[in-house]
Amino acid sequence: MRILRTPDHCFTSLPDWPYRPHYVDVPPMDGSSGRLRVHYVDEGPPRATPVLLLHGEPTWSYLYRHVIAGLVERGHRVVAPDLIGFGRSDKPAEQADHTFARHVAWMSHALFEGLNLRQVTLFGQDWGGMIGLRLLAEAPDRFSRAVLANTGLPTGDTAAPEHFLSWQRFAATTPVFDAGAIVELGTRRPVDRAVQAAYNAPFPDPTYQAGARVMPSLVPTTPDDPAADDQRRAWRAFKEFERPVLTAFSDGDPITRGGDEPFRKAFPAARRSAVAGAGHFLQEDAADRVVEVIASFVEETS
Numbered sequence: 001m002r003i004l005r006t007p008d009h010c011f012t013s014l015p016d017w018p019y020r021p022h023y024v025d026v027p028p029m030d031g032s033s034g035r036l037r038v039h040y041v042d043e044g045p046p047r048a049t050p051v052l053l054l055h056g057e058p059t060w061s062y063l064y065r066h067v068i069a070g071l072v073e074r075g076h077r078v079v080a081p082d083l084i085g086f087g088r089s090d091k092p093a094e095q096a097d098h099t100f101a102r103h104v105a106w107m108s109h110a111l112f113e114g115l116n117l118r119q120v121t122l123f124g125q126d127w128g129g130m131i132g133l134r135l136l137a138e139a140p141d142r143f144s145r146a147v148l149a150n151t152g153l154p155t156g157d158t159a160a161p162e163h164f165l166s167w168q169r170f171a172a173t174t175p176v177f178d179a180g181a182i183v184e185l186g187t188r189r190p191v192d193r194a195v196q197a198a199y200n201a202p203f204p205d206p207t208y209q210a211g212a213r214v215m216p217s218l219v220p221t222t223p224d225d226p227a228a229d230d231q232r233r234a235w236r237a238f239k240e241f242e243r244p245v246l247t248a249f250s251d252g253d254p255i256t257r258g259g260d261e262p263f264r265k266a267f268p269a270a271r272r273s274a275v276a277g278a279g280h281f282l283q284e285d286a287a288d289r290v291v292e293v294i295a296s297f298v299e300e301t302s
Contacts, residue, residue, distance in 0.1 A: 001028045003036060006202050010089060014198040016065045016085040019043060021088055024114035027070075029102045038110040039088035040081035043068055048077035049119040049144065051294060052111070055080070056126020056151070058171075058179040060087025062198050063283045067123075070291030076298065078295070081110060081119065083127065087202050087209020093213035101226035103127075103218075104134045112142060121173075121298055122146040122147050123290075125283065127215060136241065137234035145301055147245040147294055148263055150256045150280055155231040156220035163255065168216040177209050186280035195284075235259040238266040244301040245270040248293045250278035250286070273297075 006225045011017075022042050025035040041061050043056040051071055061080040068078045082089040084106045085098060092098060111117050112135075120143045124132030129151025136143050154160065166174045171177070180196025203209050247260035251274055264270040271295055280283035 001030045001032060001034065001097050003028075003034070004091040004093050004208050005037070005150055006088060006091070006208060010201045012206055014062065014201065015192070015194050017062060017198065019065075019068065024085075026106050026109035026114065029105050030097070036084055036090045036092075036106065038081055038084065038090075038106065038114070040074060040079055040110070040115075041068060042077070042079050044072040045075065046075035046077060048075065049121065050077045050079045050117050051121045051123060051298070052132070053078060053080040054107075054122070054124045054128025054132045055083065055086070056128045057215045058177070058182055059126075059281070060200060060202055061230060062087065063183075063281065066287035067283055067290050067294075069287065071295060074295040076295065079111075079115065080268050081107065082202075083107070083131070083211070083257070085215075089213060091202075091208050093207060093210055095210045098211050098214050098218065100218045101230065103131055104138070104210070104230075107131055108138070112139060114194065117118060118142055119144045121205070121294070123149065124151055125149040126151055126280070130219070133238075134230065134234055137237035139214055140237065140241050140282040143241075143243065144260055145246070145297065148298060149248045149275070149290070150250055150253050150259075152259045153231055153234060154220050155235070156222045156225045156228045160219075160221040164216075164219070165221070168219075168221075168241055168262045171216040173211050177203075177206070177213055179212065183281055183284065186253075186255075187284045188277060188279040189285055192285060195238060235266060238263075239268065241257040242268050244297070246273055246297050247271075247294070248273045248275055248290075250280070250282040252278055252285075255281075
């Protein structure tokens with residue numbers, strides 16, 4: 001596995017990003033003896049129970065910059081990792097290096113074996129929700145509660161909507177993959193050019209974008225997808241997870257609108273909230289509301 005590492009200078013002077021980087025190593029999961037470096041933010045009281053913020057495609061932990069600040073002000077410890085292939089984490093150079101199973105394993109090694117996180121409050125959006133839900137299904141005792149936002153966990157047993165198939169094709173074939181512009185397409189308000197540049201910072205040239213380009217195609221869209229059986233097992237495991245779960249989908253996301261209902265049916269202790277006036281990337285559109293949702297939920301269910 002050939003590994004790329006974005007130079008540190010790419011991450012200097014980013015707007016609203018004062019956070020010191022932390023790193024943990026994980027195995028590459030390809031049978032080799034090398035190691036991959038996972039970057040994470042760790043802010044707030046170190047002895048507090050952690051709020052885990054998992055980002056999606058094509059973002060990185062920068063997406064949570066305002067959420068991190070707000071939760072720390074409320075007295076919470078916040079851990080926000082970058083998925084392998086994104087942010088300051090290492091980037092396998094070939095698309096074939098990225099599989100759903102490997103991304104779950106990489107985060108499991110980083111968060112549980114590396115950081116030994118326990119009593120976790122999960123907040124997962126987009127791919128952060130998909131990976132986070134798989135972690136919850138496989139290690140439920142690590143989690144105290146979960147907040148799910150604009151995410152899903154497809155098995156491929158139902159037809160994927162055309163707009164998602166179009167996104168898969170676009171990510172795989174577009175000559176220029178501009179992460180900042182993609183984020184702006186998923187918000188309800190304009191995204192400042194400097195902020196768009198921060199979303200592109202992890203990708204100094206196209207060779208760093210293998211993960212970002214291939215991730216949409218790793219979402220199961222057929223019943224025989226390599227990840228489909230693991231997804232089905234996760235859905236069965238949700239029935240046994242009796243700790244609090246909150247769905248907090250935004251009202252302006254055409255991709256996941258209505259996607260909270262299956263989770264509310266699957267989790268025994270699920271309840272529903274909403275984030276008004278926000279698109280797919282609700283962390284950009286409504287960070288204050290996201291902070292309030294998470295903090296209030298933790299306080300009410302502790």
